[in-house]
Amino acid sequence: xxxxxxxxxxxxxxxxxxxxxxLHPHIGLHGSDxxxxxxxxxxxxxxxSHPGYGHSDLPPAMSTVDDMAYLYLDLLDSLNLRDVxxxxxxxxxxxxxxxxxxxxxxxARLVMMGAVxxxxxPRDRSDIVDIFATPRSRWEELTFRDVKFWQxxxxxxxxxxxxxxxxxxxxxxxxxxxxxxxxxxLKARLHRIRVPVLFLWGEADRFAPPEYGRxxxxxxxxxxxxxxxxxxxxxxxxxxxxxxxxxVEEMK
Amino acid sequence: MRIYHFxxxxxxxxxxxxxxxxxxxxxxxxxxxxxxxxxYHHRLDEWLLADExxxxxxxxxxxxxxxxxxxxxxVPLAILARQTKRARLLTLGYPIANxxxxxxxxxxxxxxxxxxxxxxxxxxxxxxxxxxxLSQRSAVGQMGRFWEAHDLILKAMTxxxxxxDWQGEHxxxxxxxxxxRVYQQPHPPVWITGRSPQNIREIAxxxxxxxxxxxxxxTKDLFDHYRKACADLGRPAPAxxxxxYLGIVAIAQDRKEAMRRAExxxxxxxxxxxxxxxxxxxxxxFSVKDAARxxxxxxxxxxxxxxxxxxxxxHGAIEDLxxxxxxxxxxxxxxxxxxxxxIDNVGGLxxxxxxxxxxxxxxxxxxxxxxxxxxxxxxxxxxxxxxxKQAA
Numbered sequence: 001x002x003x004x005x006x007x008x009x010x011x012x013x014x015x016x017x018x019x020x021x022x023l024h025p026h027i028g029l030h031g032s033d034x035x036x037x038x039x040x041x042x043x044x045x046x047x048x049s050h051p052g053y054g055h056s057d058l059p060p061a062m063s064t065v066d067d068m069a070y071l072y073l074d075l076l077d078s079l080n081l082r083d084v085x086x087x088x089x090x091x092x093x094x095x096x097x098x099x100x101x102x103x104x105x106x107x108a109r110l111v112m113m114g115a116v117x118x119x120x121x122p123r124d125r126s127d128i129v130d131i132f133a134t135p136r137s138r139w140e141e142l143t144f145r146d147v148k149f150w151q152x153x154x155x156x157x158x159x160x161x162x163x164x165x166x167x168x169x170x171x172x173x174x175x176x177x178x179x180x181x182x183x184x185x186l187k188a189r190l191h192r193i194r195v196p197v198l199f200l201w202g203e204a205d206r207f208a209p210p211e212y213g214r215x216x217x218x219x220x221x222x223x224x225x226x227x228x229x230x231x232x233x234x235x236x237x238x239x240x241x242x243x244x245x246x247x248v249e250e251m252k
Numbered sequence: 253m254r255i256y257h258f259x260x261x262x263x264x265x266x267x268x269x270x271x272x273x274x275x276x277x278x279x280x281x282x283x284x285x286x287x288x289x290x291x292y293h294h295r296l297d298e299w300l301l302a303d304e305x306x307x308x309x310x311x312x313x314x315x316x317x318x319x320x321x322x323x324x325x326x327v328p329l330a331i332l333a334r335q336t337k338r339a340r341l342l343t344l345g346y347p348i349a350n351x352x353x354x355x356x357x358x359x360x361x362x363x364x365x366x367x368x369x370x371x372x373x374x375x376x377x378x379x380x381x382x383x384x385x386l387s388q389r390s391a392v393g394q395m396g397r398f399w400e401a402h403d404l405i406l407k408a409m410t411x412x413x414x415x416x417d418w419q420g421e422h423x424x425x426x427x428x429x430x431x432x433r434v435y436q437q438p439h440p441p442v443w444i445t446g447r448s449p450q451n452i453r454e455i456a457x458x459x460x461x462x463x464x465x466x467x468x469x470x471t472k473d474l475f476d477h478y479r480k481a482c483a484d485l486g487r488p489a490p491a492x493x494x495x496x497y498l499g500i501v502a503i504a505q506d507r508k509e510a511m512r513r514a515e516x517x518x519x520x521x522x523x524x525x526x527x528x529x530x531x532x533x534x535x536x537x538f539s540v541k542d543a544a545r546x547x548x549x550x551x552x553x554x555x556x557x558x559x560x561x562x563x564x565x566x567h568g569a570i571e572d573l574x575x576x577x578x579x580x581x582x583x584x585x586x587x588x589x590x591x592x593x594x595i596d597n598v599g600g601l602x603x604x605x606x607x608x609x610x611x612x613x614x615x616x617x618x619x620x621x622x623x624x625x626x627x628x629x630x631x632x633x634x635x636x637x638x639x640x641k642q643a644a
Contacts, residue, residue: 177390
């Protein structure tokens with residue numbers, strides 16, 4: 001735990017070397033272990049649980065990803081991190097973009113994996129599958145290329161694990177209910193991101209399809225877009241090894 | 253003692269088994285507007301009859317569902333405000349935590365209060381979980397929003413010296429100045445539904461009418477939370493008119509016909525829980541602890557009979573639902589007896605909210621039910637009963 005402006009934020013630091021800040025998706029950190037372990041062989045990986053997620057406090061006035069981004073700027077200051085590679089997955093990618101539009105003073109580069117956060121499609125349809133309106137089994141099918149990466153035996157989970165799932169869902173409803181999974185203000189701020197940005201996108205992503213990712217990346221000057229084969233919405237879960245390698249390569 | 257006639261104004265033609273979910277995502281293609289017009293006119297006629305025969309009137313609202321095709325309670329209320337003569341007009345109620353515009357709520361209700369010449373009973377509800385997916389706001393922080401909306405509505409209704417500004421946590425307004433001024437001073441009576449001890453305490457502290465729905469013989473515990481809150485505050489014991497209960501009534505001159513009507517009406521209970529998976533447990537609606545528990549097992553809503561037998565509220569047998577105080581079924585004598593027993597069990601009741609029409613029930617049957625209750629049940633319930641623990 002670290003204390004940021006009175007909020008206890010759950011934080012794991014692994015490995016040695018240049019810092020990587022991993023910003024987890026709306027589903028929390030479940031499934032991210034292998035990815036974090038691979039990164040930690042080459043760098044120091046800093047893995048917070050977002051406010052309201054995992055075991056982190058939710059500060060009383062916090063209700064938007066914009067708010068959350070300021071907490072993360074404080075966290076970077078407080079840990080005195082420099083030249084940070086920020087890796088954001090899905091909801092965490094949205095957060096990465098919000099942080100970087102404010103200042104990239106401590107940030108060297110962004111890696112956006114299946115990032116959400118902007119609106120690019122038609123106004124009468126959500127760009128992103130609505131997790132609050134989709135049965136669990138259907139959500140799993142749309143999110144993963146191979147659902148075995150996710151399917152959990154909920155009956156055997158501990159009370160703590162179930163509490164984390166419930167907290168993650170509640171926090172996601174707080175931050176992303178409506179507008180669903182985006183901030184209408186973010187698009188017009190993206191030009192302020194003046195560090196290298198790499199988008200990595202699951203070829204089989206049906207939760208936020210590759211066309212969405214391409215349109216998103218086109219909004220950031222100089223951003224590059226790469227497809228990752230044999231994965232759905234969470235390349236860091238379904239292709240942990242390859243994606244970790246790609247991140248490390250990007251840092252060279 | 254008052255009895256309010258209530259119908260959800262359903263669209264039962266859309267309840268076919270092919271429609272697994274009757275809420276949130278059921279396409280309106282399943283609604284035949286011509287049939288719906290008949291339903292609306294019949295239900296309004298039934299409410300007019302209730303007014304004529306000495307009953308009061310209750311309406312509610314739900315959204316995007318065939319179980320209750322009243323998405324705007326203000327519409328029937330407005331019609332009834334003009335067309336009825338004497339009945340109290342209860343909405344139970346407005347889901348004010350889901351509405352974006354509390355000042356508009358105050359304006360709608362103020363007009364209804366004035367047109368009805370002061371007959372509005374103003375009910376506010378948190379709303380069922382499956383209303384949340386239809387709201388622009390998530391269920392996170394819903395109760396805080398509920399109470400702020402409540403505070404704003406009451407301030408808007410009671411401020412008569414020109415505009416004020418509202419700069420709250422959830423709502424911000426410039427120049428709030430509600431016209432017309434409400435007819436009942438300082439404002440129409442407030443009702444709020446409650447189930448948790450904490451929520452009931454908040455209702456009791458404000459001296460409002462507590463609304464309870466289909467909670468059967470568990471209702472006594474809910475009323476006891478209210479009574480205890482009053483005692484803790486050093487106030488006198490609350491009068492029966494602080495308590496209301498909604499149950500389903502199937503009544504006829506002979507028992508066999510009443511039972512047949514009960515079979516028709518129980519369709520309401522069977523259909524009301526039919527909702528697609530993700531909509532029943534919106535994040536933030538339940539505490540994290542309860543939400544964690546529900547990830548494992550989806551809970552059935554149950555109640556108990558007086559003898560303590562558990563009854564599934566949605567799927568229980570009619571006999572059990574009668575024993576549980578959810579349904580009141582039989583001849584006028586039977587229904588009187590069941591209601592009197594229930595009222596004594598809960599320690600007094602000022603308002604019985606009668607679902608007197610439900611499901612596929614015809615207009616003629618509903619007319620007969622309303623007539624029997626108004627003529628043969630209500631007058632008897634209004635007389636003090638010798639064995640009664642509380643005067644009605």
